[in-house]
Amino acid sequence: MKVKEILETMDYGNAPENGEQAMDWIKKHSGEMGLYINGSILIPDGKEFFETRNPANGKLLAKICQASSEDIDAAVNAARQSQPQWEEIGGPKRAKYLYALARLIQKHSRLFAVLETLDNGKPIRESRDIDIPLVARHFYYHAGAAQLMDQEMSDQRAIGVAGQVIPWNFPLLMLAWKIAPAIAMGNTVVLKPAEFTSLTALLFAEICIEAGIPNGVVNLITGDGRVGEKLVTHEGIDKVAFTGSTAVGRKIREAIAGQGKEITLELGGKSPYLVFDDADLDSAVEGLVDAIWFNQGQVCCAGSRLFVQEGVADIFHRKLIERMNKLRIGDPMDKSTDVGAIVDPKQLESITQIVDDGLKEGGTRYRCPAELPDSGSFYSPTLITEVDPACRLMQEEIFGPVLVGSTFRTPAEAVALANNTRYGLAASIWTENINLALDIAPQLVCGVAWINSTNQFDAAAGFGGRRESGFGREGGKEGLYAYTRPIHAPSKKLVKVGALTGNPEPDYQGIDRTSKLFIGGKQTRPDSGYSSPVFSTEGKLIGQVGQGNRKDIRNAVEAAANAQGWGKAFAHLRAQILYYLGENLSARKNEFTDRIFSMTGCEKKIALEEVTAAIDRLFTYAAWADKYDGSAHGVPIRGIALAMNEPVGTIGMICPDESPLLGLISLIAPALAMGNTCVVVPSEPYPLSATDLYQVFETSDIPSGVVNLVTAKHGDVIEALSGHMDVDSVWYFGSSGHSTAVEKASATNLKRSWVNHGIQRNWSSNEQGQGREFLRQSTEVKNIWIPYGE
């Protein structure tokens, strides 16, 4: 076009990025990409390949290896072999390697960016200005984490070998999120990039070689879902880290149940975007561009549910539509493109299907008027308003550039709508009122809340979700624990503890004391109407306890859910109650000692020690209640990211069979201190010291429903408790080998789980029986980003 004509149209014209060097890089590999195993990039003999294409034009980019079982074995073995040495060299030496990776990524930043855009379809602006700089930042940050590990995390060590599977939406960035913390903490890794987007991972392999990463520390294997499945279930893997869909995350959780592997999952989302009537509406509109049209909306934490306060809804929607009209959709390699290509025709089809089906239930659609390219995989940025919670469009993750919207009347309603979802990843809150913003952020069920901003990421701040968005954090100190275990972690095999037997005939000398259950602050009869006898070492009947069943669990969970106010009580109040509990237990020290003695047949001295330790533990967590502080992360904005420790919610606990009092107290005390409510299934063979606690609870001002006890045969209630959708975490320390069942059932709502895998924990030891590990299990870290400046 002539200059004179452009003076009239004032068009931007084209500004294509040059893809030549990236294509040359592919050619250098003859278009066939190898696996990176034990320090070498190789193509095993007789290898199967699959194609990877540029979604913007459908053209073939390269062929990628489909790793075989042998390849996976080789990669895992290489990682196993190299792990002890990699851990042994210490943090400062590992730091130098991570630093080298950071520098090399910066050195080759444009090649990475161009390759990412060709492979994934995201606009070059995003890969160049967002993805790749964040990748470099992640390695820098974790170089520092490695450097400081020996000093700052001296009670932690590496888990071992991590098997990591990542998605296609941020291929290199997700690789960095997985690899950097893992190798910083002394683990070695086998990572599988997504089938659609393997190229930058293979360029990363070259960088690992350039940085001199020791052989086997980083291994990259490519392939489809079958490779991922084999990797995560591989017996040589100690830790599984997965980012991807909730459906696949659930499958992984089930598949590795009982294998003794650590796991963190970062899954789907349907994150709310709340606009209050006093917000800077123009800025909130602009925020939505970054929330839902960033990376074509293929972002797990995309602000995909818009809720606008009714007084400003019309004007806001009008402004939003005006803004949509300005979006540029097309060639991802053009530097002026806002919205690029959908990663693959399959994904395009999925988006189209969900939207078309969803619209049948209602909603008003507005599509960005910009013309889509004739070929390639593109979807118009879309706004659908008047979508109600009952519509699938409001519930299901679309994972595309589609925003659904509704309105709210009050802050309380905004919170209710925002939390009305199976997911719990992120949230954005727009208001100029700091009181409102800081009131709303803690009420939202999510791992990240952005005030007057959206999609902010940094290595220094944890990222991760709750509910079916998964568990575990990536980034920040909280993210490091995903790749460490306590140095004093238990390792001895647990011996099954059985109940004593005896003559079920009661002697009628005393008054009958049949313990009931303790639910909602009341002693209630078990639904089953059955009781079980408990015998002393001499075989004498010393009591009867109710046989709890799934309905009792249901009632207990309901009571616990209704008592969530406990989490909002001041920490000082919780401390006082825990102290009071300790005081009241202390007053009945002898009684509890005798009980343990007669139930378990242990030495009286041991029984006394157990009671003393239990009292001490209550005092310990009373002390912790107001001291387990969050932190203020130094993120690169003018502002802070507050990492707040929040209660997990309702925790289901199956107590150790041994140490019947101390075990139970060791679990409930940290949970209560951090504001959780508990559904507790006491020691199966020795339940009486738990039922004796009812009176202690009743005299200690613990609000009703905060602690609920259901005596039961563990096997009878495992499924009901671990599978209950309103339980947020489940802990299993029993001796009957139900760890697998617990982990499997936890997949229903992807709750957190903490099980013993048949390993004995020494409850009387301060290293294994208490401390920060228990507090971390009792809390969720929420990062609240608060930019400021007037």
Added chain:
Amino acid sequence: MNSANHIDELARNPGTELDLDWILAVQANTSAIERRCKSLPGRRSIKKSNQAAWLLKAITCIDLTTLSGDDTESRVRRLCQKAKFPIRADLLENLELEPGAITTGAICVYHDMIAAAVSALKGSGIPVAAVSTGFPAGLSPFPLRLAEIGESVQAGAQEIDIVISRRHVLTQNWQALYDEMKAFREACGEAHVKAILATGELGTLRNVARASMICMMAGADFIKTSTGKESVNATLPISLIMIRQIRDYHDRTGYKVGYKPAGGISKAKDALTYLTLIKEELGNRWLSPDLFRFGASSLLGDIERQLEHFVTGHYSANYRHAMG
């Protein structure tokens, strides 16, 4: 809401009643505004012929300015000559544009230089703008400020750049600001009035936003950032919040108000970013000298060098372009 699609495309903003509810509802989130501005240059890239055209457009929007105590008639004449012929003839020819197709938007001077400028620009169609009302501080007696406008209009200025009383903003005396602006507008008569907010002295973006809106309600034809004499002049965040007010005002009333960032814009690349901001937030209609001006003195030189580079493929030098 969009009351005014029927309003004549070229209609002058007559102003509205003072609507304090509207003013007090105006919000400006500084961090979010800064983020938008920071990412904007990376979101749009203008290359080759498009860049050349955009730079030419920028020239047509420049208020070529001299506001110095040592201004003389000859200095002003030289500047006017540059306004008429801002780019070398051979470059224009190469860009396939007729001689005289590109002139700057206006010449901007102090009152005493109006006559010289009017005479130098005679027949060119380039308007003369005069800074007024006790520029730059605006603290001379109010009747004198009004009288100054009258004198400048009489001397031939077609555009008057007034300065507002910053104290009215800082004390939130919106009524006083409205009344002042309205009086200035009336004093301008047929001459167009640009309201200089001196944004660097208003303290907060919210104040800038509210002052912008007040001035438009009181009939400003343009709102302008600064006098060039404050320590902080035009910035992208200030521009963004001001043009968003222009957009809201247009949405509500149908009248288009112009925007003039002034001071500190000296690079061709910055000019492209500003034009991009205008295009993205207000639309193409505003990419025109009747609705957009740069208050700049050294910007033109950098644009000339970039245009020569576009034409010849070689980086240029200052001395190859006529000084203004």
